[in-house]
Amino acid sequence: MAKALRLNPDRLFPANEQTRAIARRLYQSVAKLPILSPHGHTDPSWFAENLAFGNPAELLITPDHYVFRMLYSQGVALEDLGIPTQDGTPVETDPRKIWQIFAEHYYLFRGTPSRMWLDHVFVEVFGLDVALDGETAELYYSHIDAALKSDAFRPRALFERFNIELIATTESPLNDLRHHKAIVESGWKGRVITAFRPDNVLDPEFEGFHSNVAYLGELTDENTRTYAGYLSALRKRRAFFKDMGATSTDHGHPTASTSNLSDADAEALFNKIMAGAFSAAEAETFRGQMLTEMAAMSIEDGLVMQIHPGAFRNHNQQLFARWGRDKGADIPSQTEYVRALKPLLDKFGNHPDLNIILFTLDETNYSRELAPLAGHYPSLKLGPSWWFHDSPEGMRRFRQQVTETAGFYNTVGFNDDTRAFLSIPARHDVARRMDCSFLAELVSDHRLEEEEAFELAADLAYNFAKKAYKL
Amino acid sequence: MAKALRLNPDRLFPANEQTRAIARRLYQSVAKLPILSPHGHTDPSWFAENLAFGNPAELLITPDHYVFRMLYSQGVALEDLGIPTQDGTPVETDPRKIWQIFAEHYYLFRGTPSRMWLDHVFVEVFGLDVALDGETAELYYSHIDAALKSDAFRPRALFERFNIELIATTESPLNDLRHHKAIVESGWKGRVITAFRPDNVLDPEFEGFHSNVAYLGELTDENTRTYAGYLSALRKRRAFFKDMGATSTDHGHPTASTSNLSDADAEALFNKIMAGAFSAAEAETFRGQMLTEMAAMSIEDGLVMQIHPGAFRNHNQQLFARWGRDKGADIPSQTEYVRALKPLLDKFGNHPDLNIILFTLDETNYSRELAPLAGHYPSLKLGPSWWFHDSPEGMRRFRQQVTETAGFYNTVGFNDDTRAFLSIPARHDVARRMDCSFLAELVSDHRLEEEEAFELAADLAYNFAKKAYKL
Amino acid sequence: MAKALRLNPDRLFPANEQTRAIARRLYQSVAKLPILSPHGHTDPSWFAENLAFGNPAELLITPDHYVFRMLYSQGVALEDLGIPTQDGTPVETDPRKIWQIFAEHYYLFRGTPSRMWLDHVFVEVFGLDVALDGETAELYYSHIDAALKSDAFRPRALFERFNIELIATTESPLNDLRHHKAIVESGWKGRVITAFRPDNVLDPEFEGFHSNVAYLGELTDENTRTYAGYLSALRKRRAFFKDMGATSTDHGHPTASTSNLSDADAEALFNKIMAGAFSAAEAETFRGQMLTEMAAMSIEDGLVMQIHPGAFRNHNQQLFARWGRDKGADIPSQTEYVRALKPLLDKFGNHPDLNIILFTLDETNYSRELAPLAGHYPSLKLGPSWWFHDSPEGMRRFRQQVTETAGFYNTVGFNDDTRAFLSIPARHDVARRMDCSFLAELVSDHRLEEEEAFELAADLAYNFAKKAYKL
Structure with missing residues (x-):
């Protein structure tokens, strides 16, 4: 006989009855808030075409x-x-x-x-x-x-049923954003915006980098063989993305390394990269330099800058040869932030118009590096527990290891970071439950008043994301 | 007056009464299962000679x-x-x-x-x-x-009283396994098998390496001055260990480093090692190459491959001079897996006949590197929390940090890894209690059905070890 | 209307009612014990001058x-x-x-x-x-x-009201300790002692190092241009500090690195440092050598040696330029201990008269490196969770990750490490509550008898600090 399947209304709440009751109250106050999904990988064509x-x-x-x-x-x-x-x-x-x-x-x-x-x-x-x-x-x-x-199960109907207020997809600068355009022109009220993800034109080791940069030039009418033209082309695509609704950029580099080269050195490195004769260390320096350039542009155009470092992509060589990217073989590796971010922070870390959201796959950094950095620099905030750590225990560790040094207010709420559209409400629900459980424990321990916890529950579920991502 | 000593029947169970009741039910279902001890360091002579x-x-x-x-x-x-x-x-x-x-x-x-x-x-x-x-x-x-x-306190009587179904000892390839032979020939029904631990003939920096390799040649009638003869000798000893009941090998290297040299390069390195003029880096490469060779042999002969990396052995120089090895001065050090294992995994990571069980002394790898690797590669499973981490809090961290990414089914149950024979039931009892407590918390949180928890409790206490170690 | 502010008497105790009751009983037994503050940064002039x-x-x-x-x-x-x-x-x-x-x-x-x-x-x-x-x-x-x-709010009145038995401040060897002298001479019974913190004369990269060393020579009538004179001057200042009540030294190096150079090599390095032409690596070696020299002097004079490594000081360049040191921009970085401490431990690790108290900002070392080191070397004990980790969750992680391998007896109780004088009772109160909660959980889990927990609660709150710091 088939086993029954039910979702227990108290799932993920603390076992202690008093604490569970607090968590339940907090959760009830945020369970029906609209979903903001400011970072993810859903396919905009779903919402543009609305096919089954x-x-x-x-x-x-x-x-x-x-x-x-x-x-x-x-x-x-x-x-x-x-x-x-x-x-x-x-x-x-x-x-x-x-x-x-x-x-x-x-x-x-x-x-x-x-x-x-x-x-x-x-x-x-x-x-x-x-x-x-x-x-x-x-x-x-x-x-x-x-x-x-x-x-009732077409993308737009589900979007509405899921009570999604806004979803952000992620596109490369080479994308023409036709689907986003179509959505806007369709008159449908669902807000589907993009985010600017330029890894394929910033990372010299990305597959097709040189042809990508060439195509970037075509799209923008800039000579991307020169450093000035390349930067200008990037600026133009950022402006285009912003016009189409983007409020953020996203950067998925292998490390958090940044550089702060002189203009002359940056240009010389760019020329070397474009000539195709560069070392792995030079590629790393160039990626780092481009993060600093992106920060400069963020200060100009106001796009929020997300950094998602530390994945060893496509670790399984045989699988990559047969199936290509994104087949479950991306493995986190040890990531350093304190020295890596210093060049960028030396230049812009105190700038009031810079907004960087940092993520990590290396949880050892929560309490050691990230919370102290975010608890000091006005330009830095911490993204939620990411990827493998987007899980009940992962979320608990994030709050337990970050809050005491960075506080709640240097974090940015939840984002689902998923391409699995149907799971979005489930993921936000798990996050809301875990955050309410964490808050309930603080209340139960008398570290926080329940009234404050209600305020924070709504901040973590909705307000922080709205503010941090300028939605 | 002397204080009373009692073992509370609820020890190590969660404090919350409902959750404790679940843990108790789960534990009762596995408390009397036979003990499988697939990795440890008891002395086989105890069981062969059965002296007091x-x-x-x-x-x-x-x-x-x-x-x-x-x-x-x-x-x-x-x-x-x-x-x-x-x-x-x-x-x-x-x-x-x-x-x-x-x-x-x-x-x-x-x-x-x-x-x-x-x-x-x-x-x-x-x-x-x-x-x-x-x-x-x-x-x-x-x-x-x-x-x-x-x-009643002789080794065999205790073995039976402890309800041990099987115990594995650990021997070097140079061991003649006379005690294991004696046990089999004695007609006693206790299963005491060996495991193949070749560090002393694979690690050029092991004390006596060169004479060990020479003796390996004598034992196998192979010319271990040549790479081909050396490999052939290793193959023969593996076959001998397997004949004597071994189902696994074990490798205790300072790091998890592996190599994937061409045959010619491997042979050249072997010759250099045997000539005695090699650098520390070459020793590391050779150890790494031998792990890959051991993986190749495991695919041939089916022995399960355990890797126990990351101990800085004999850290206390003065103590080592007076007392020698294994005097409590082995200290864990930071260990990297993602890059270290790639050469071996590039070659064999997807092979259906390879079974590697990975251990760590560096808990930071549980969620960052090991669970993602084991949650992807079919050849990898994770050994339980090891050595200093074979403890209630260590076991809890292991399950909390591994399960969400690797699941339960990429783990292999418990092994005691001890030379303290009398403590074996105690160690398995602690593991069963902690695993049942972890499962009880998942049930209490409504992350798992109690029926599933019963199944998993038996898997973690018995079935997984039996399958993973091919017992 | 203003919100009420109350301190709940059960704050920080476990949520479970039985466990909370145990924690409450334990806490009540230590809540009123005098405060020992063996490491901190209060200003001795407060107690010397006793101004409002x-x-x-x-x-x-x-x-x-x-x-x-x-x-x-x-x-x-x-x-x-x-x-x-x-x-x-x-x-x-x-x-x-x-x-x-x-x-x-x-x-x-x-x-x-x-x-x-x-x-x-x-x-x-x-x-x-x-x-x-x-x-x-x-x-x-x-x-x-x-x-x-x-x-009633002057420093001495608060000191007495806070039930402080002893407080240690931290001074450089160049300090004349006039305030400590004045306190002693004043006849006031409050014990305010100093600790010897020589970073500014041991670290070649410290601002003003060369003039500091010159001044050290003046103070001691030694020729600190020679290595012998430099060491002798340090010995004299240690003796002076000890005469003034100091029982410990303190060392805040960027890493835990130690060296064990021959006398000739140490002298040559010193000469190079004094000539001002040295590399960053040589500065690191010199700092490491000086830690080993400090250990040697500790064996002679009995001062307890505290090591506080791993902070990246003054990370924010612009802030440092305007405001200088200690403006909240010190960020922890990854710290290694096993290899770093070996040179010192090879020389003195087993010496019965050496007492080192190790701290860390890198929590990954608690279970991996520090607990195993302290659980073996007689000269090593572990300081409490430090700085960013001097917090409820930080203290919990410290006990959970350290106790099983190092036990309680290789730790040294609590110290507040603060310049915020008024917060000292609050900080000790948090520590006592968290330690009692941890003990209560062990009792609740039947890992410890309640009678033992009472003994340990007093040890952690008072006795261990008294013994470890020789107060």
Whole structure:
């Protein structure tokens, strides 16, 4: 017999009854606040075209590297999950078969946030009430597939049903933002904005860097073979993104390294990079210099600057060769901030118009480097627990290790950072529950008055993101 | 008056009454499962010869560096504890005097796992019911000494009483495994297997490396002056260990570094090493290359590969000069995995027949590097919290920092890694209690159904070790 | 209407009622023990001259970089807070205006230890019963200002009211200790001793190093242009400090690096340093050598040696240029101990007369390096959670990560390390509450008997500091 599936209304709250009651009260005050999603990776074409999603596997499995990485780690072949290859290796194409494999391995997610998010989607979005396993796979598939064919499950309808006030996608400077334009022109009231993510034209080691820079020149009518033209082209694309609604940039470098070269040295390095004969250290210096340049431009145009450093991308060489990027093989590595950010901060750290939001995959930095930096520099705030740490325990560690030194007010609320559109309400719900639980513990310990906790609960759920991202 | 000593049946369970009740139910379902001890350092001669243990001090103090290190840190001389020297310095030989010193300093272990393990041994193994201190020292000594003279306290009797299904010892390739052979031939049903630990013939900086390699050649009739002969000799010893029941190898390198040299480069490096003129960096490369070679052999012969990196061995120079290895002066140091393991993983990371169990002494890697690696690579699983972290708080951190990214199913249950035979049930009991407490908290938080928790409790206590170590 | 301000008697105790009751009992047994403050930065002139403190802003805001850093991080100008500049930039001089700004931003401290300490001061020292905010700012100012004018709020009266048994200040070898002398000669019974902090004559990169060393020579009638004279001068100043009551030295180096040079090499390096032509690496080696020399002198004269490594001082270049040192821009950085301390430990680590107290700003070292080192070397003990980690969560992490490997007895109780005199009782109170809560949890988990916890509560609150610092 199928097991029942329910979302307990007290999930993630502290076990102690008094503390749980406080958490419950706090949560009730923020549970229905609109969702602000100021950083993420949803596809703007969904909202522009508003077509029905394809099928359960295509929606929930094949694009979600959180999901298929876990199955892969336990011996399930990516071919069997229908993950499209780049070298022509054939893969499973029957979504029912893919779904069945997923369902049979769903127990692997026990204790993970993916399990919480997915169960939330099953119950809240699709109204399912039995647990997913091999036996209920077919029932799930049919139920979800039927739902996806109805108008109520089209992207815009879900956007509205999810009570999303604003969502930001992430695009490269080479993107023409046609979908964002289409959304605005359609008259639909959903706010879908972009964010400026220039890694592919700032990082000399990015695939296709040179042709990207050339294309950047074409798009902007600038000679990007010269440093001045290159900077000017970047400025123009930032302006274009800002016109299209962007309020932020985003930078996903391997480290947090910044540089502060003289104009002459920066230009010489650019020329060397463009000539294609540069070392790994020079690429690192150039990326760091460009972060400082981006900070300068942020001061000019007001775009908030997000820095997401520290991922070792595409760690699995064989997987990368067959499937390409973003296949669950990005691994965090040790990240240093104190020395790395100093060149940028020496130049701009005290500027009242600079707003940097720092993220980390290296939790050791929460209390050691990031909270002390954010608790001092007016230009720095801390993004929420990120990626692998976007999880109940990860969120708890973030608050426990950051708050005492940086306070709450040097943090920026939650962002989901996801391409899994349906999971967005679930992710915000987890964040709100964990933040309310943390606040409830402070109240229970008499470190905070309950009245203050109510104020902070709304700040963490909504107000901080609105302010920090200028939404 | 002596203080009472009792083991509270609820020890280590969460304080909250509802959560404690869940933990209690889970624990009751696994408390009596047989013990699998797939990695440890007990002496196989105990089980081969089945002689009575000598006396309380010789059994519980002098061989246990957990115990005497703490006393040493507080100013007790190792000479007074009877720790045998290598330079002829005389040491205390009266076990009653040694025991008295230990008893008088027993309070130092408050708050440590040693205290929990020892009290468990005192109560459960010896039936003592007063606390150990200077005043009860003599009572303890007499009681334990008398017990040790009885047949019920011989190694095999204790093995059976402890409900040990299997224990693995650890031997070097140069060991003739005579004790394991004797055990098998004796007809006794206790399963005592070995594990292949080749550090002394793979690490050019190991004491006696060159003579070890020469002896390896004699044992296998191979010319270990050549790289081909050396590899062939290793293959033969692995086969011999496997014939004698081994299911795993174990590698205790200073770092997790691996290499992936061409055959020609590997051979050239081997020749340089054998010529004795090599740098520290070359020794590191060679160790790393040998890890990759061991992985290749594991794929061939199916032995599970354990990696225990990151200890700075014999940190105390003066102590090492007088007492030699393993005297409580091994200190963990920062360990990197993401770059270190890449050469091996590039070659074999996706191979379905490779099974690597990774350990760490650097807890910062749990969430940052190890859980993401194990949550992706099919060849990797994570060993339990190790050595200094084999403790209630250490186990809690392990589960809290690993589970959300790697899940439970990329972990391998518990192993005790001890030479303190009598403490084995205590250690497994602590692990089972902590795992049940962790599961109970997930149930209490509504992150897991209680039914799932029962299944996982048995997996963590028994099934995972059985599968991961191929027992 | 103003919000009530109360200190809940159960603050910081665990939420679970049974565990909270244990914590309460433990706390009651230590709450009134005298305060030992063996390491801190109060100004000895306060106790020598016993003048009234100036005004609320001058007492509580402008000298406290914990406080103004948080306001600065949120955009409040240091000029508006009246922080005195070094370059002549004018700053606010009206303490009422400064206090008003502080009050309006007091909410920023929610969730931070500063908030707990300040509220404690407001209630316990000044008897205020409404919460501080913009509306109560004037009331606060008038109330505190009036109090400060009364004899009951002079330094010596507060010292006695705070039940301080002993306080240690920190002075450089160049200090004449006139205030300490005056205190002794005054006949007042309060014990105010000094600690020997020689960074400014040991660190070649310290501002004014060469003139400091010259002045050291003048003070001691030694030729500090020679290495022998330099060491001799240091010995003389240590003796002078010891005569004036000092029981410890303190060393605030950027890293924990130590060296063990031959006499000839040390002398050659000293000569190079004195000639002014040295590299950063040579400065590091020299600092490390001087730590080893200080250890040698500690063995001779019995002064306890504190090491506080790992701060990146004066990280904010622009702030440093205008305001100078100690303006809230000291940021912790990753710190290594295992290799760094080895040269010193190789020489003196087992010496029975050496007492080193190690601190860290890098919490990753608690369980990985520091607890294993302190749990082995008789010369090493661990200082409490320091600086940014002198906070409820920081203290909890310290105990959770240190105790299982080092035990309680290799730690040294609490020290407040503060220049904020009024906050000293608050800080000790937080430490006592957190330690009692930690002990209560061990009792609740049945890892410790309540009787043992009572003994340890007193040790942690009083006895350990008395013994470790030889007070």
